[in-house]
Amino acid sequence: MRSAEFDRETVLRAAIGAFINKGYNKTSMQDLKRATGLHPGSIYCAFENKQGLLLAALEQYEKDKTDEFRQHFDGQEKVLDGLKSYLNHLVTNCGETSTNKVCLSQRALHELAEQEPYVESFIAQNLSRWQEGFRKVFEQALLNGEISGERKPMQRVQSLVMGIYGLRTYAQTHPESDVIKSLADQLFEDVCR
Numbered sequence: 395m396r397s398a399e400f401d402r403e404t405v406l407r408a409a410i411g412a413f414i415n416k417g418y419n420k421t422s423m424q425d426l427k428r429a430t431g432l433h434p435g436s437i438y439c440a441f442e443n444k445q446g447l448l449l450a451a452l453e454q455y456e457k458d459k460t461d462e463f464r465q466h467f468d469g470q471e472k473v474l475d476g477l478k479s480y481l482n483h484l485v486t487n488c489g490e491t492s493t494n495k496v497c498l499s500q501r502a503l504h505e506l507a508e509q510e511p512y513v514e515s516f517i518a519q520n521l522s523r524w525q526e527g528f529r530k531v532f533e534q535a536l537l538n539g540e541i542s543g544e545r546k547p548m549q550r551v552q553s554l555v556m557g558i559y560g561l562r563t564y565a566q567t568h569p570e571s572d573v574i575k576s577l578a579d580q581l582f583e584d585v586c587r
Contacts, residue, residue, distance in 0.1 A: 400430075400431075400432060400436070400440075402440075402450075403454060405430045405431070405432060405440075406450055406451050406453075406454035407454065407458070408429040408430045408431070409426060409429060409430055409447055409448075409450075409451040410451045410454065410455050410498050411429060412425050412426055412428075412429035412430075413448060413451060413498060413501070413502065414496045414498050414501055417501060417505050418444075418448055418501075418502055418505050418506060419505060421444075423437065423444065426444070426447065445510065445513065448502065448513065449513065449516055451498065452498060452499065452502065452513075452516060452517060452520060455498045455499065455520075456499075456520045456523070456524075459524070460523070460524075460527070462483070463480060463524075463527055466479040466480040466483060467479075467480075467531070472535075472538065472540055473531055473534045473535040473538060473540055474535055474540045474541070474586060476531070477531055477535075477582065477586075478582055481578045481579075481581065481582050482575075482578070484558065484561065484562075484578065485561075485571065485574050485575045485578045486571075488561060488562060488565035488569070488571075488574050489565070489569060489571040489574060496562065496566075497562055499517050499520055499521060500559065500562065502517055503517045503518075503521075521555075524555075525551050525552075525555055528550075528551040528554055528555065529547050529548055529551050532547035532550045532551060532585075533547045535586075540586075541586055541587075542587075550585045550586075553584065553585050554581065554585045557581040557584070557585070558581075561574060561577055561578060561581065564577065
């Protein structure tokens with residue numbers, strides 16, 4: 395049997411958009427065909443099934459978001475400047491009408507929790523790595539004297555992550571960018587004090 399030839403990252407990013415737009419359960423193979431340009435047979439050959447495509451899309455999503463995360467800290471004089479840049483980018487994404495507005499991991503977790511234990515575990519591992527990135531940010535900020543030691547880095551991380559989830563959710567029904575920006579600024583101040 396011949397293997398399908400396609401640009402994997404392009405296909406996975408298209409699948410990310412499809413899964414974000416409709417959710418996993420409502421995304422049909424025809425939706426995926428339209429989004430990716432691959433016929434269902436090619437999708438099955440390359441990813442085994444729709445769940446396999448979702449897992450590969452989640453993996454690509456994490457890679458893209460990790461690269462994006464790092465870019466906000468590269469070349470910054472202060473660690474907290476990188477965090478501020480990251481939150482400002484999040485605000486911009488929340489104001490868009492595209493798939494950037496919604497987090498694939500959050501959407502899939504809400505939709506598939508308790509239905510698909512393997513997918514839930516996969517997402518939980520991705521989110522743990524995301525939190526670990528924030529923990530390193532706060533530990534470095536503490537070492538640099540940018541924040542006090544009154545709160546442990548992980549307490550700050552938990553508050554930040556909860557706030558980011560809240561910002562993304564709030565932006566779904568209140569997309570005014572000035573309001574989201576104000577909330578993100580308040581979140582930044584709260585986790586850094």
